Amino acid sequence: MEDSLAIFVIVAIAALIFEYMDATIGMGFGTTLTPILLIMGFSPLQVVPAVLLGQLVGGVVGGFSHSKFGNIKLDFRNDREAVKRRFGRFGYIPRSIDSKVIFILAIFGVIGAVIGVLTAVNISRIVLNIYIGVMVLSIGIWIIIKRNRYIQFSWNKLIAVGLLSAFNKGISGGGYGPLVTGGQIISGKDSKSSVGNTTLVESAVCLVAFLSYIIIQRDIYWELAIATSIGSILAAPLAAFTVKKINARGLRLIIGIFTIILGISTIIKMLVP
Secondary structure, three states, X not given: OHHHHHHHHHHHHHHHHHHHHHHHHOOXXXXXXXXXXXXXXXXXXXXXXXXXXXHHHHHHHHHHHXXXXXXXXXXXXXXXXXXXXXXXXXXXOEOOHHHHHHHHHHHHHHHHXXXXXXXXXXXOHHHHHHHHHHHHHHHHHHHHHOOOOOOXXXXXXXXXXXXXXXXXXXXXXXXXXXXXXXHHHHHOOOHHHHXXXXXXXXXXHHHHHHHXXXXXXXXXXXXXXXXXXXXXXXXXXXXXXXXXXXXXXXXXXXXXXXXXXXXXXXXXXXXXX
């Protein structure tokens, strides 16, 4: 009993640390927590649903915490004037820019994920991961080079980001956070709102995946899932507050550096036995 409680606390603390990192720079929760839980002796089918649920609840709490602290502005009410201009009387367009970004990333993310799953069966796993690594590395380098320059916002770039990041998620299970966060920055969004939007939109992806595990697998290791969830919930508001206080240019530099590190790590992992 004591051993179980100790493991529960350790997992919750680990989830807190990595959710804090994820909700502060827009990446790193699943990438870091998953291998640690596997090393601790949990099986993949225990770990993956637990990580998904932790990121789901952490993403929801983190996203709305980012909104509360002013890092993003959420307003999902229908923008009727915009709808009239584009669709006549029918349609749906959220009011705030950040809500529009989240909506577009979610819609095109579904399309990209489906394409990714269909593509995955025909591509070598090594080629896939090297491709992801090179893509993430390139975005990190681009962010560093352009970190002090103004970037004109582009909806077309954002749509491409939604498709590409979800495509990568569909074919490899990873690469979503750094691509969505970095992709928003190179699309012209500021670093703070990019982190906040990523935190919330990724929770939607995790929701679909977690529900799929419940339907297909049914046997969820709830003790582990609850531990990751508690840690994530505790970390999310603190991360949002950190983003509010940190300098935007400094945050962009940090995101660029971590993106480069993740890209290089992915490539090395595939090339080194």
